[in-house]
Amino acid sequence: MPELPEAETIVRDLRARIPGGTVTRVSVARPDVLHTGLTAAALGRRLRGRTVTGVSRRGKNVVIEFDAGLRLIINLGMTGRVVTSDASRAGELRHIAVSLHLRDGRAILYDDARRFGDLDLRDEAGWSARDAELGVEPLSDAFTADLLHSLSRMSTSPIRNWLLDQKRIAGVGNIYAIEALFRAGIRPTRRARTLRRRETIALRDELRNVLRESINSRGTTISDYRDASGEPGAFVRSLRVYDRQGEPCIECGTLIKRVVLSNRSAFYCPSCQK
DNA sequence: AACGCGCCCTGTCCGC
DNA sequence: TGCGGACAGGGCGCGT
Structure with missing residues (x-):
């Protein structure tokens, strides 16, 4: 589910609420969302007594510092949510996997129905290594058309697949790849x-x-995505081709097509897109 | 070595 | 109403 805009929305919400909070206890209901090698015991031991100093984003990842x-x-996978326990909609969470309890009585709740998400704890060096594995931030000045052009010269992959590789561009997922390709x-x-x-x-600009x-x-909610208050995002109303197969193109009226690339749906207007 | 594929898992929707 | 199949924003490990 969540791509860069959804992660960014959660990060901005959390940034207004949790810095200064101190972890008193960590409970792990579903250990399978912990990164390989990270145990519930180690997570609790290392986070207990730690104070949140900031919240940031890298690609699709929410980073609590x-x-x-x-x-x-x-990493929210397909159905991950991060909601603070004081939000009125926190009671709607049905799949809480990890809870970080704070001294002020609140908790940071990680909920994930499908448990494709991943929680990892890293020190300074570990974070540098992970950061280096991710590609350019598409909203940064470093993401130029020249960079996109040169990076793409060697690849025979369909451009939609190419855009999803986080080692190249960090944060673009299926929805925004599809929408940017339509616009471009x-x-x-x-x-x-x-x-x-x-x-x-054009692709760089439209991305x-x-x-x-x-x-x-505040992001796209198809079904699962929620912000840190448990509220859906509104961008689904602005999607032009994603999940609109059989509907008329908003530009030309031609019916939108769906094709499957690497087992994932792609949508396009056969007339507007060359 | 860069690809595509199957799989991880749960929920929802659709056709019969 | 029930049941089976298809499908879903992601990403890892595997084979080629």
């Missing part, structure tokens, strides 16, 4: 290295536009 350089890296007039099936320069310029617009709408 603690004193002593410790970071809890949360590029079919999801196009081989990455066949994109012309003007197309990489940034759609990500920013979605952040402004």
Whole structure:
């Protein structure tokens, strides 16, 4: 589910609420969401007494920063949610996997129906190593059309698949890849290295536009995504092709098509996208 | 070595 | 109403 805009929305919510909070206790109901090698006991021991110093985002990951350089890296998978216990909708959570209890009586709740999510705890060096594995932030100045163009020269993969690889660009998932390709007039099936320069310029710009617009709408809720208050995002109303197969294109009226690439749906307008 | 594929798991929806 | 199948925002490990 959650891609960059959804992670960013959660991060902004948490940033207003949890810095200064001190962990008193950690409870782990579903240990399978912990990163390989991280035990519930180790998580509790290392977080107890730690104070939240900040909240940040890297790609699709929500990063809760603690004193002593410790970071809890949360990848939400498909159905992960991070909700604070004082939110009125916290009671709606049905699959709480991990709870970080705070001294002020609140808790940071990690909920995940399918448990594809991943919680990892890293020190300064461990975080640097993980950070280095992720690609460029698409909303940063470093994400230029030149970079997108040069990175894509060697790949024969369909551009939609190519965009989903977090080692290249961090934070783009299926919804925003599909929406940006529509806006840029590029079919999801196009081989990455066949994109012309003007197309990489359009794709870079439209990726940034759609990500920013979605952040402004607090993300896309198809069914599971919730912000840190447990509220859905509104950007689903602004999706132009994602999940609209058989409906008329908003630009030209041609019926939107669905194709499967690497076992994941792609949507496009056969007339607007070349 | 860079790909595509199957799989992890639960919930929901659709056709019969 | 029940049941089986398809499908879902992600990402890992595997084989080629």
